[in-house]
Amino acid sequence: MEVSLLADYRLDCMGEACPVPLLKTQKKLSGLNIGDVLIVEIDHSCAMKNVPEWARKEGHNVDIEETGDGEWEIYIEKTK
Amino acid sequence: MKLTETNFYQKIVRDPWPYVTGAVLLAILNIALFTATGNPWGVTTPFSYWGAWIWKAIGGHPESWGYFAEGTAHGKALMQQTFLTNGGSIMNLGIVIGALFATLAASQFKIKKIKNIRQVIAAVLGGLAMGYGARIAFGCNVGAFFSGVASFSLHGWIYTIFIFVGAWIGSKLLVKYLM
Numbered sequence A: 001m002e003v004s005l006l007a008d009y010r011l012d013c014m015g016e017a018c019p020v021p022l023l024k025t026q027k028k029l030s031g032l033n034i035g036d037v038l039i040v041e042i043d044h045s046c047a048m049k050n051v052p053e054w055a056r057k058e059g060h061n062v063d064i065e066e067t068g069d070g071e072w073e074i075y076i077e078k079t080k
Numbered sequence B: 001m002k003l004t005e006t007n008f009y010q011k012i013v014r015d016p017w018p019y020v021t022g023a024v025l026l027a028i029l030n031i032a033l034f035t036a037t038g039n040p041w042g043v044t045t046p047f048s049y050w051g052a053w054i055w056k057a058i059g060g061h062p063e064s065w066g067y068f069a070e071g072t073a074h075g076k077a078l079m080q081q082t083f084l085t086n087g088g089s090i091m092n093l094g095i096v097i098g099a100l101f102a103t104l105a106a107s108q109f110k111i112k113k114i115k116n117i118r119q120v121i122a123a124v125l126g127g128l129a130m131g132y133g134a135r136i137a138f139g140c141n142v143g144a145f146f147s148g149v150a151s152f153s154l155h156g157w158i159y160t161i162f163i164f165v166g167a168w169i170g171s172k173l174l175v176k177y178l179m
Helices: A019-032 A047-055 B007-014 B019-037 B042-058 B072-080 B087-105 B117-136 B139-152 B154-177
Strands: A008-013 A037-042 A063-066 A071-077
Touching: A019 A037, A019 A047, A019 A071, A019 B154, A037 A047, A047 A063, A047 A071, A063 B019, A071 B139, B042 B072, B042 B087, B042 B117, B042 B139, B117 B154, B139 B154
Parallel strands: A008 A037
Antiparallel strands: A037 A071, A063 A071
């Protein structure tokens, strides 16, 4: 039986301003496998807009969680 | 129902507004400002006054510089106005207070850590380049682009072309040094 190993990866973008979080997310996600989940930690409100926008446009599943004041985690499930 | 769970709070106070909403509001506010004061919106000119006022206060003579020549608007601002009587300075203060209020209302205020020395170098070099550029281009992306293009001034369009050139070079440097 073949077991596919799906994994969670975290990307620390705390303290990074636009467009660094988006560029880092794009780079990191391109190296992952389909089904993997990338959790991007951000504290820059523009990134809370442009990172999910890009990921949704690419067709990935996206969820945003507010983890603190001015802090978010963006969950991106790679779908293709 | 808590205030923070209402649709009004989430859509208006917390979530970022759509770009179109921001664009329309900025246009209306700039028309109102132009009607009331005779000048469209600008941000960086008051910064040159702040620097010159400080320089003058510690014994410098910015009034001898061409930029602040007697009889010009810059010269008058330097010699006759202060931070509290210069409309542009008050507007800039308003932007900071307004942004602070919006961030607090959305519960998104955070003092961010400096991640590494490269961020500091980039901020200082970028700030110097933007400040110098804004002076020789007669404004920043607000004064030269937003207000310049809206005033049908050719300099606004030239600025628009070259901001793409600058952004292209800047993005190459960013990928090389900050990624």
